[in-house]
Amino acid sequence: xxxxxxxxxxxxxxxxxxxxxxxxxxxxxxxxxxxxxxxxxxxxxxxxxxxxxxxxxxxxxxxxxxxxxxxxxxxxxxxxxxxxxxxxxxxxxxxxxxxxxxxxxxxxxxxxxxxxxxxxxxxxxxxxxxxxxxxxxxxxxxxxxxxxxxxx
Numbered sequence: 463x464x465x466x467x468x469x470x471x472x473x474x475x476x477x478x479x480x481x482x483x484x485x486x487x488x489x490x491x492x493x494x495x496x497x498x499x500x501x502x503x504x505x506x507x508x509x510x511x512x513x514x515x516x517x518x519x520x521x522x523x524x525x526x527x528x529x530x531x532x533x534x535x536x537x538x539x540x541x542x543x544x545x546x547x548x549x550x551x552x553x554x555x556x557x558x559x560x561x562x563x564x565x566x567x568x569x570x571x572x573x574x575x576x577x578x579x580x581x582x583x584x585x586x587x588x589x590x591x592x593x594x595x596x597x598x599x600x601x602x603x604x605x606x607x608x609x610x611x612x613x614x
Contacts, residue, residue, distance in 0.1 A: 479573060480574055481575035483565065483574040484574060484578030484581075485578045487568075487582035488562070488566070488578045490558055490561050491558070492585070494555050494561075495589040495592055497554055497555070498554055498555025498589065498596075499589075499592055499593060501550060501551035501555075502555070502600065503600040504551075505551055505597065506596070506597040506602075506604060507600040509540075509544035509548070509604060511604045512533070512537050512540060513608040513609060514537075514608040516528050516532075518608075518610075552593070555590075559587065562585070562586040565579075565582065566578075566579040566581075566583040566586070569582070
């Protein structure tokens with residue numbers, strides 16, 4: 463029979479596990495948000511600066527796309543660099559977000575920072591929408607100085 467004296471240690475209790483795995487998963491998800499968002503914002507801003515070389519109002523009226531052959535060499539170089547940077551931004555974001563989801567899942571399964579792991583598994587996929595906002599904001603802010611106002 464077991465003695466239930468309050469002074470004796472309980473032998474069946476599990477040792478407390480470290481929460482580091484879950485905390486690290488959430489930190490990686492936040493790094494995906496910050497690093498990926500920054501790179502994509504810069505890529506969008508570079509791509510938006512091509513507005514200097516095209517008539518955006520005419521393109522919006524006709525509904526046509528920009529003809530790459532009509533752009534000067536400098537604008538094509540900017541576009542190439544911006545597209546490469548955009549791909550890099552999505553690869554970096556995707557790698558970090560995937561890492562956060564996998565590590566968060568392990569944290570949940572191993573009960574090593576379960577709440578932090580759940581937060582990482584929820585936050586990492588949601589950062590995709592933040593990447594789209596960052597890129598779109600970059601394009602818009604890059605194009606703003608070159609947009610002509612039209613008074614009707």
